[in-house]
Amino acid sequence: MSEIPDYTRNVSLRLSKVLDEIGVNERMVIKQRRLRLFEETLKTIGQQLLTHGDVNVYSLGSRVEGTTTVGLNSDTDLLFTLPMYKVIQDWSEWEPGKQNLLMIQDDTVSPGYCLLQILRKDAPLQEDNVCNQSWYSDRVGRVLLKNSIVHPAADDRRVRHGPARSLGEIPGFYGDDIVLGFFCQQWPLQARQWMNQQVEGQWPTNDMKQYCKDMGCFVVGVGSRYSVNEELEWRISTSLAERYLMFSLNITQIRCFVLMKMILKTFITTQCPDSISSFMCKTVLLHSIKSTVNNAWNENTLLICLNYCLTILYNCIVNDYCPHFIIPENNLMARRFTVVTKQIILDRLSYIISSNGSALLEIECDQLGFRIQNTFLRLVEIVPEYMSCMMSGQLVNNTAQTINDCVMVLLNNMNKSNPIRLLLKTLYKYLMKVTHDMNQGQTKLACSAIVKCLSMHSGSALASINIQSKRGVCRESIVLMTLGLNIDVASGKLKLASIFYCTGDIERAEIILKNIEENYDLRVVVSICKCYDFKESKPKQAFNKLCYEANNEYALLQSITASCVRFLRCEINCCPKELQHEMFRSPQQDIPYRGEYDEWMNMAVVDSLPYLYFLQYKTYSHLRRHRDKQAAISNLAKCITEEPNFGHKETALNLLGQCMEQENRMDAALKCYLLSLQIRGRNNAAKFHICRLVSSMLSPGLR
Template sequence: MFQAPEYTRTVSMRLSEVLADIGVDERIVLKRRRAYLLRESMLTKSDQVLDENISNYYFGSQSEGSTTLGLHSDEDLVICFDQINLIQDWADWEPGKMNSLMILDETVSHGYCMLQHLRYDAPLPYNDVPSEHFYKDRIGRILEKNTIISTAAAEVFEDGEKHGPAYTRDGVNGFIETDYVVAYPCKSWPLQARQWLDQQGVGQWPSDDMKRYCSNTGCFVVAVGSKGSENEELEWRISTSLTERCLMFNLSITQIRCYVLMKMILKEFIKPNFENTISSYMCKTVLFHCIANTNSNIWRDENLLVCLSFCLFVLYTRVLNENCPHFIIPGNNLMRGHISHECKPYILELLQYIINSEGRVLLEIKCDDLGERIQMKLNNNPCLFKTSDIISGKLLKPTAQVIADIILAGLNFIRNSNYEEAIQTILYLFELVSISKKCQGLDKTACRLLAPWFCTTLGSILASLNICWYNNIGAEALTWISLGLDTDVASSKLKLASMLYCIGDIQRAEIVLRYIEGNYDLNIVEPICSCHYHIQPLRRGVNAIFDNYNEEDIYHTTAFCVRFLPCEINCVPHELRHEMFRSTEEDLPFRGQDDVWMDLAVIDSLPYLYFLQYKTYSNLGRHEDKQRALSNLARTIDQEPEIGHRETALNLLGQCMEQEGRAVDALRYYLLSLNLRGRNNAAKLHVCRLFF
């Protein structure tokens, strides 16, 4: 049924419509790119604020927009050490930096280099071997081994699995699997790719402007050598990821759809039996070559099947010749060592079958229900639901999660500081983050999203100091708090209500709490907690909002957990203060790498809202409202799936039960808390109090 050219055009158009339905259209592609570039900017800004000479880059399908929900593409995060200065010319040596000279001679594989260790104080080579991660070659050069990265990274990513230069953390609890790659930057364009800047194919792609931009992006090197090379431990792979991202961002939607279809074919037909042969990166490289060597007017939606067949045919020839040249450094054969003689005939037969089917095999693809969706389109049947709204939510919530991670890192930076040190540090952090007036684009947005959190923390620290001295809150503290009240639906406002409660201003505390409850729509607001990573399906009412995705939606659709530093202790009701002392000496060894929050008092917004309402209504003598708040607290702990600090909420509920004179119920809740977290749990203190 796919033979007639006019029918092929019709099927191509229906196929394009199906791909749009599953999120491969201009709007969703741009949303994906903006979301990842914003996270990239926030991570880099936060590292700069914390005096880390690091830049962060998201690469790969998620950040390019060349994926679907069914492809389950991972995230690729490159962590670039900016204190390293890689040079290809001695004139680029910089004093005071960790300089290394890229060695590109006949002993090095194409697409790779070696790094010669240079002195800090003069543009001269070192003559001594500083550690086991360096090697002195036969002509006296001190070369850096790529093992220096893997040794250091293994400690940071202790729960990750090493794949080449990447450390992979599984996408547990609903999170996307992430590959972390440590890289060194080189500001200059790689010498091995100079020819690429001058050559031009039939398609006049990439354009001269694109190449001019790419030539200024430089490159990275990552810690992996060419397989089977005699210098494998000394080689570093040259990465042109920034250039490739530029190329991807300049593809048409038809070209992106062609790439997505190639990856679906790979997932459905090749990977199940030949896992580590053809990669999606090879498919991307084939696509680049095809675009560069065809006329640009071919790449239209009505020609999608023709374009796909052409790309598959080129892929077939690459496998046949066992040579897939890197698009920018053609001497680097991406297929080297990947296609064995045993599996090659079967892969070629599969590709031949797919090409000869003239599109029929697409009906067999289960990924994203592609085959079923195509059949329904061709038969003019009602289509399955569109996934664009789901994709939007899956972009916005992790963006909020990155904010939570960054703020927790900032709090961890000062968690053991006294008042004066904490105030000075927060002022310093705020000054750096609030430079949004000097920033442009997404950097400006990143600063605007991060700065209010530091205002809230600074205001709370000042308020804690005021309460300690005067049992009141000064004007300066209130000013800072007011600047940070709109970070999200609840957490910053809950800190204000908490400090008002602590100074006995119960009436104003109740007003704030009533306002929070009125704006906390249980069908929309998504809890955010970076202490515990767990993502549930989005709430019923949230998809429609997130489909019109904007970063500012974070303000009124998320509720972060509430965090108090030890120096904010006077803003914390005594029931919650116990959480700052959750760990005995015996508990400390049982903390994990990500348990830095345990020195803070941390509670999810919704249970803390109901707990503070219980306390304020108790003080106001409003018995019915108090009981309603207590019931809401118990119901939330029992039924809300996204509570990161459920054991803390149970501890607060237990103390409420004690105040109600229900000691047996209190003990039951403390034991439930201990069942959730047997170590590093303040419930032990409460159980001891009950018995002694």
């Protein structure tokens, strides 16, 4: 590669520039990794405290590696390790009192897979009794664990993709590919050959291999489709080691992988779905890097590197042989292709390789082909950072959503009997974790985010008790509220303003609301809601730009995001009576129509911006400031119409309808309630409001 033709160098540099423009650059790769790892920490801590167990959550795949783009739209892959079993590879690792599983890797098991033999808890001996349907006794008397224990039978809503669940069955996770498995501290026997291949100067280095080994491995619940013991086999996963290797790649190597996935999506998946996976492309890339010198991978050789990877992929398909990078005995392409499929793929790859880069002009993903052509012809002026800004906005938005996920799961678990005790107990656990993890930046930061939210709810719950007993809000309540005041630009302050309003301290409520309005930049701030899974539109350009420029995205969340405002039933006295109806939105006949994750319907939940305008309307009404009151109700109506990303627009309409009633505009109020029902036909307080309103209109004397 020392003598590079001018054409190849020119195309490589232009291709590198285009990939830079669509977000495949060092800045964006680092940003993706940082935020995805922060989300991983958030999810782990949330699940550990929720389940009271040693659950760990790992984010795997393209998103955390930084090897995706807006157009590729890669899945979020999450691996949950379950704590109820300890996987060992040697009898000396047996631990009394635990359910130990001995990993069996012998000639009877498919390469890359293992069996899990159940051992006794009281002695390092094999178990003899089959205790439940997930255990199986084989011909030689070993009691083995079936892989079906980590996945239920598929139904209309759950479709298995290998070991993954395409629907989140773990609270707080919607639409993610979730894999359940067990962690094994020891490196698998089948991978030790890879460890022993120590060649000086070759990638990965010996130190990198040792680091991979120290990470251990996973076993996940899926067997080889060609094995007679498919339900007994468990796939050995070295995902953490693979993630670490991907983190070590330079930007040209990452761009090469992104291009391979774009080629796969454009030329192969459309004709031969489920034939070549992105994991195969990743494996080919790692083999390619291993067989070359590192300085061969740079911007002016990108096209050469891409063709080299595609050639290796071509040869793998010809020979039906693609060895797993770490467990080479595991052939990823064994019995993978039919004769027809194989020929189609080979023809496509041959065309791309022989085109010397011109085939890339046909790629529509992220407008890659058009952008390459534009570098030669200058058809339009392209803003270089536009795609990076968009990706940054999505990342920061996802981080805010993840914080909301964790908090919602905890709150749903608490909106039951004795919720204040549960709130304070959970808050204490998080505070202890912050204290004990002083040196772990990610863990401390993640805990702090959740502590702020829980502090706000704890303070509000105490205030609700004070209000009910006709006492002033206690000092402890205000201290707790203050801890969570700046979790974002509005929601915490809105709860405090709501408390002051409900205690009759209208002037202080008005001061807080004015401060919120001054800091709520409508061009930038985005509404955050993760009570349920709903499709959002694109974030605002100003929001995206700030996210791209930021190096501390967590601090940025406090000024450019606004989460929905939530009141548990134990906080009922802290929200106006107009909002309290939302806690009882479901008549008995509607409850069966709730979704699996609709526990939020037992709370009063409203988006921050409409609640700001609603509280302004109420405070200005008390202060007899007619012009400001009319401006507030006008702003409330306007934001409901113009803001597409509200998660609780039906609640905002219900609040607007009650404001209209107070303005004696009954027809407008009825229209609001009917619009609310169009958004959510069941489990909606609008039904109650309509019945009440119609009754009062027919019997005005009862008003």
